[in-house]
Amino acid sequence: MLFVLPDLPYGKEALIPTISAKTLDFHHGKHHQAYVDNTNKLIAGTELENKTLEEIIRATAGDASRAGIFNNAAQVWNHSFYWQCMKPGGGGKPTGPIAERIERDLGGYDAFAAAFKDAGLTQFGSGWAWLVEKDGKLAIMKTANADTPIAHGIKPLLTVDVWEHAYYLDYQNRRGDYLTEFIAKLIDWEFVNEQLAK
The missing domain is CATH 3.55.40.20 (Iron/manganese superoxide dismutase, C-terminal domain)
Structure with a gap:
Protein backbone atom coordinates (compact mmCIF):
# COMPACT_ATOMS: atom_id res chain seq x y z
CA MET A 1 0.00 0.00 0.00
CA LEU A 2 1.49 3.32 -1.07
CA PHE A 3 0.44 6.14 1.23
CA VAL A 4 -0.43 9.49 -0.34
CA LEU A 5 -0.71 12.96 1.16
CA PRO A 6 -4.40 13.61 1.87
CA ASP A 7 -5.87 16.84 0.54
CA LEU A 8 -6.68 19.51 3.10
CA PRO A 9 -10.43 19.61 3.82
CA TYR A 10 -10.42 23.38 3.06
CA GLY A 11 -8.43 25.83 0.95
CA LYS A 12 -5.01 27.04 2.08
CA GLU A 13 -6.41 30.52 2.79
CA ALA A 14 -9.50 29.29 4.65
CA LEU A 15 -8.05 29.52 8.17
CA ILE A 16 -6.68 33.08 7.88
CA PRO A 17 -6.00 34.97 10.14
CA THR A 18 -5.60 32.19 12.72
CA ILE A 19 -3.34 30.10 10.48
CA SER A 20 -1.79 31.63 7.37
CA ALA A 21 -1.70 30.13 3.89
CA LYS A 22 2.11 30.16 4.15
CA THR A 23 2.01 28.02 7.30
CA LEU A 24 -0.39 25.54 5.69
CA ASP A 25 1.76 25.48 2.56
CA PHE A 26 4.86 24.50 4.54
CA HIS A 27 3.15 22.37 7.18
CA HIS A 28 0.98 20.33 4.82
CA GLY A 29 2.95 20.54 1.60
CA LYS A 30 6.46 20.07 3.02
CA HIS A 31 6.38 18.53 6.53
CA HIS A 32 3.39 16.20 6.12
CA GLN A 33 4.54 15.25 2.61
CA ALA A 34 7.99 14.33 3.95
CA TYR A 35 6.45 12.01 6.58
CA VAL A 36 4.41 10.30 3.84
CA ASP A 37 7.46 9.89 1.59
CA ASN A 38 9.64 8.60 4.44
CA THR A 39 7.00 6.10 5.56
CA ASN A 40 6.69 4.72 2.03
CA LYS A 41 10.48 4.37 1.74
CA LEU A 42 10.91 2.75 5.16
CA ILE A 43 8.19 0.11 4.76
CA ALA A 44 9.05 -0.83 1.16
CA GLY A 45 9.96 -4.51 0.95
CA THR A 46 9.05 -5.21 4.59
CA GLU A 47 6.12 -7.14 6.09
CA LEU A 48 4.54 -3.75 6.84
CA GLU A 49 4.11 -2.56 3.28
CA ASN A 50 0.52 -3.84 2.91
CA LYS A 51 -0.64 -2.76 6.37
CA THR A 52 -2.79 0.23 7.28
CA LEU A 53 -1.21 3.21 9.04
CA GLU A 54 -2.86 2.17 12.31
CA GLU A 55 -1.48 -1.37 11.99
CA ILE A 56 2.02 -0.04 11.25
CA ILE A 57 1.86 2.30 14.27
CA ARG A 58 0.74 -0.48 16.62
CA ALA A 59 3.33 -2.94 15.24
CA THR A 60 6.27 -0.55 15.69
CA ALA A 61 5.33 1.35 18.88
CA GLY A 62 7.95 0.89 21.58
CA ASP A 63 10.34 -0.97 19.24
CA ALA A 64 13.58 1.04 19.25
CA SER A 65 14.85 -0.80 16.16
CA ARG A 66 11.85 0.49 14.18
CA ALA A 67 11.61 3.99 15.67
CA GLY A 68 12.07 5.59 12.25
CA ILE A 69 9.06 3.76 10.85
CA PHE A 70 6.95 4.55 13.91
CA ASN A 71 7.90 8.24 13.97
CA ASN A 72 7.06 8.83 10.31
CA ALA A 73 3.90 6.69 10.17
CA ALA A 74 2.55 8.19 13.40
CA GLN A 75 3.23 11.70 12.10
CA VAL A 76 1.34 10.89 8.88
CA TRP A 77 -1.61 9.74 11.00
CA ASN A 78 -1.43 12.61 13.52
CA HIS A 79 -1.31 15.27 10.81
CA SER A 80 -4.13 13.70 8.76
CA PHE A 81 -6.25 13.77 11.94
CA TYR A 82 -5.18 17.33 12.89
CA TRP A 83 -6.32 18.84 9.56
CA GLN A 84 -9.80 17.40 10.13
CA CYS A 85 -9.98 18.85 13.66
CA MET A 86 -10.17 22.37 12.19
CA LYS A 87 -12.62 24.26 10.03
CA PRO A 88 -13.16 27.90 9.03
CA GLY A 89 -15.48 29.53 11.55
CA GLY A 90 -15.04 26.73 14.05
CA GLY A 91 -14.14 26.84 17.71
CA GLY A 92 -16.03 28.10 20.70
CA LYS A 93 -18.49 26.05 22.71
CA PRO A 94 -19.40 22.62 21.34
CA THR A 95 -22.88 21.27 20.72
CA GLY A 96 -24.25 17.74 20.63
Whole structure:
Protein backbone atom coordinates (compact mmCIF):
# COMPACT_ATOMS: atom_id res chain seq x y z
CA MET A 1 0.00 0.00 0.00
CA LEU A 2 1.49 3.32 -1.07
CA PHE A 3 0.44 6.14 1.23
CA VAL A 4 -0.43 9.49 -0.34
CA LEU A 5 -0.71 12.96 1.16
CA PRO A 6 -4.40 13.61 1.87
CA ASP A 7 -5.87 16.84 0.54
CA LEU A 8 -6.68 19.51 3.10
CA PRO A 9 -10.43 19.61 3.82
CA TYR A 10 -10.42 23.38 3.06
CA GLY A 11 -8.43 25.83 0.95
CA LYS A 12 -5.01 27.04 2.08
CA GLU A 13 -6.41 30.52 2.79
CA ALA A 14 -9.50 29.29 4.65
CA LEU A 15 -8.05 29.52 8.17
CA ILE A 16 -6.68 33.08 7.88
CA PRO A 17 -6.00 34.97 10.14
CA THR A 18 -5.60 32.19 12.72
CA ILE A 19 -3.34 30.10 10.48
CA SER A 20 -1.79 31.63 7.37
CA ALA A 21 -1.70 30.13 3.89
CA LYS A 22 2.11 30.16 4.15
CA THR A 23 2.01 28.02 7.30
CA LEU A 24 -0.39 25.54 5.69
CA ASP A 25 1.76 25.48 2.56
CA PHE A 26 4.86 24.50 4.54
CA HIS A 27 3.15 22.37 7.18
CA HIS A 28 0.98 20.33 4.82
CA GLY A 29 2.95 20.54 1.60
CA LYS A 30 6.46 20.07 3.02
CA HIS A 31 6.38 18.53 6.53
CA HIS A 32 3.39 16.20 6.12
CA GLN A 33 4.54 15.25 2.61
CA ALA A 34 7.99 14.33 3.95
CA TYR A 35 6.45 12.01 6.58
CA VAL A 36 4.41 10.30 3.84
CA ASP A 37 7.46 9.89 1.59
CA ASN A 38 9.64 8.60 4.44
CA THR A 39 7.00 6.10 5.56
CA ASN A 40 6.69 4.72 2.03
CA LYS A 41 10.48 4.37 1.74
CA LEU A 42 10.91 2.75 5.16
CA ILE A 43 8.19 0.11 4.76
CA ALA A 44 9.05 -0.83 1.16
CA GLY A 45 9.96 -4.51 0.95
CA THR A 46 9.05 -5.21 4.59
CA GLU A 47 6.12 -7.14 6.09
CA LEU A 48 4.54 -3.75 6.84
CA GLU A 49 4.11 -2.56 3.28
CA ASN A 50 0.52 -3.84 2.91
CA LYS A 51 -0.64 -2.76 6.37
CA THR A 52 -2.79 0.23 7.28
CA LEU A 53 -1.21 3.21 9.04
CA GLU A 54 -2.86 2.17 12.31
CA GLU A 55 -1.48 -1.37 11.99
CA ILE A 56 2.02 -0.04 11.25
CA ILE A 57 1.86 2.30 14.27
CA ARG A 58 0.74 -0.48 16.62
CA ALA A 59 3.33 -2.94 15.24
CA THR A 60 6.27 -0.55 15.69
CA ALA A 61 5.33 1.35 18.88
CA GLY A 62 7.95 0.89 21.58
CA ASP A 63 10.34 -0.97 19.24
CA ALA A 64 13.58 1.04 19.25
CA SER A 65 14.85 -0.80 16.16
CA ARG A 66 11.85 0.49 14.18
CA ALA A 67 11.61 3.99 15.67
CA GLY A 68 12.07 5.59 12.25
CA ILE A 69 9.06 3.76 10.85
CA PHE A 70 6.95 4.55 13.91
CA ASN A 71 7.90 8.24 13.97
CA ASN A 72 7.06 8.83 10.31
CA ALA A 73 3.90 6.69 10.17
CA ALA A 74 2.55 8.19 13.40
CA GLN A 75 3.23 11.70 12.10
CA VAL A 76 1.34 10.89 8.88
CA TRP A 77 -1.61 9.74 11.00
CA ASN A 78 -1.43 12.61 13.52
CA HIS A 79 -1.31 15.27 10.81
CA SER A 80 -4.13 13.70 8.76
CA PHE A 81 -6.25 13.77 11.94
CA TYR A 82 -5.18 17.33 12.89
CA TRP A 83 -6.32 18.84 9.56
CA GLN A 84 -9.80 17.40 10.13
CA CYS A 85 -9.98 18.85 13.66
CA MET A 86 -10.17 22.37 12.19
CA LYS A 87 -12.62 24.26 10.03
CA PRO A 88 -13.16 27.90 9.03
CA GLY A 89 -15.48 29.53 11.55
CA GLY A 90 -15.04 26.73 14.05
CA GLY A 91 -14.14 26.84 17.71
CA GLY A 92 -16.03 28.10 20.70
CA LYS A 93 -18.49 26.05 22.71
CA PRO A 94 -19.40 22.62 21.34
CA THR A 95 -22.88 21.27 20.72
CA GLY A 96 -24.25 17.74 20.63
CA PRO A 97 -23.02 14.71 22.57
CA ILE A 98 -19.48 16.06 23.05
CA ALA A 99 -20.86 19.09 24.91
CA GLU A 100 -22.66 16.84 27.39
CA ARG A 101 -19.59 14.65 27.84
CA ILE A 102 -17.30 17.65 28.40
CA GLU A 103 -19.72 18.90 31.04
CA ARG A 104 -19.90 15.51 32.75
CA ASP A 105 -16.27 14.36 32.52
CA LEU A 106 -14.25 17.58 32.46
CA GLY A 107 -16.36 20.09 34.40
CA GLY A 108 -17.61 22.13 31.44
CA TYR A 109 -16.28 23.99 28.43
CA ASP A 110 -14.17 26.57 30.31
CA ALA A 111 -12.43 23.84 32.29
CA PHE A 112 -11.83 21.86 29.07
CA ALA A 113 -10.41 24.92 27.27
CA ALA A 114 -8.05 25.71 30.15
CA ALA A 115 -6.85 22.11 30.49
CA PHE A 116 -6.45 21.61 26.73
CA LYS A 117 -4.45 24.84 26.39
CA ASP A 118 -2.34 23.90 29.42
CA ALA A 119 -1.55 20.48 27.90
CA GLY A 120 -0.33 22.20 24.72
CA LEU A 121 1.65 24.84 26.61
CA THR A 122 3.34 22.40 28.99
CA GLN A 123 4.28 19.83 26.35
CA PHE A 124 8.05 20.40 26.48
CA GLY A 125 9.54 20.59 22.99
CA SER A 126 7.59 19.11 20.11
CA GLY A 127 4.37 17.16 20.40
CA TRP A 128 0.60 17.17 20.56
CA ALA A 129 -2.27 17.91 22.96
CA TRP A 130 -5.32 15.67 22.76
CA LEU A 131 -8.90 15.27 23.87
CA VAL A 132 -9.40 11.51 24.14
CA GLU A 133 -11.83 8.92 25.38
CA LYS A 134 -10.14 6.55 27.81
CA ASP A 135 -11.88 3.87 29.89
CA GLY A 136 -15.26 5.36 28.96
CA LYS A 137 -14.40 8.90 30.08
CA LEU A 138 -13.08 11.99 28.36
CA ALA A 139 -9.55 13.02 29.27
CA ILE A 140 -6.90 15.51 28.19
CA MET A 141 -3.47 14.11 27.37
CA LYS A 142 -0.28 15.22 25.67
CA THR A 143 2.26 13.23 23.68
CA ALA A 144 5.84 14.02 22.75
CA ASN A 145 7.18 14.10 19.21
CA ALA A 146 5.27 11.59 17.05
CA ASP A 147 3.61 9.64 19.85
CA THR A 148 -0.13 9.19 19.44
CA PRO A 149 -3.02 7.87 21.56
CA ILE A 150 -3.69 5.05 19.10
CA ALA A 151 -0.31 3.55 19.99
CA HIS A 152 -1.67 3.13 23.54
CA GLY A 153 -5.15 1.83 22.72
CA ILE A 154 -6.78 5.20 23.50
CA LYS A 155 -9.41 6.81 21.23
CA PRO A 156 -8.46 10.31 20.00
CA LEU A 157 -11.26 12.84 19.52
CA LEU A 158 -9.37 16.12 18.94
CA THR A 159 -5.75 17.20 18.62
CA VAL A 160 -3.66 20.33 18.27
CA ASP A 161 -0.13 20.22 16.87
CA VAL A 162 2.41 22.04 19.05
CA TRP A 163 5.48 21.33 16.95
CA GLU A 164 7.00 24.72 16.07
CA HIS A 165 6.31 24.22 12.37
CA ALA A 166 2.57 24.35 13.19
CA TYR A 167 2.64 27.94 14.42
CA TYR A 168 6.07 29.60 14.27
CA LEU A 169 5.61 31.52 11.01
CA ASP A 170 2.45 33.11 12.42
CA TYR A 171 3.10 33.33 16.17
CA GLN A 172 6.89 32.94 16.63
CA ASN A 173 7.41 31.89 20.28
CA ARG A 174 3.81 32.69 21.35
CA ARG A 175 2.53 29.10 21.52
CA GLY A 176 -0.13 30.16 24.03
CA ASP A 177 -1.66 32.66 21.58
CA TYR A 178 -1.82 29.97 18.87
CA LEU A 179 -3.57 27.60 21.29
CA THR A 180 -6.06 30.28 22.39
CA GLU A 181 -6.93 31.06 18.77
CA PHE A 182 -7.17 27.36 17.84
CA ILE A 183 -9.66 26.70 20.66
CA ALA A 184 -11.71 29.86 20.06
CA LYS A 185 -11.82 29.87 16.25
CA LEU A 186 -10.85 26.57 14.63
CA ILE A 187 -12.08 23.41 16.41
CA ASP A 188 -14.48 21.42 14.24
CA TRP A 189 -16.86 20.07 16.89
CA GLU A 190 -18.86 18.16 14.26
CA PHE A 191 -15.75 16.11 13.50
CA VAL A 192 -15.18 15.56 17.25
CA ASN A 193 -18.76 14.33 17.61
CA GLU A 194 -18.19 11.91 14.71
CA GLN A 195 -15.11 10.48 16.45
CA LEU A 196 -17.03 10.13 19.72
CA ALA A 197 -19.76 8.15 17.93
CA LYS A 198 -17.29 5.64 16.42
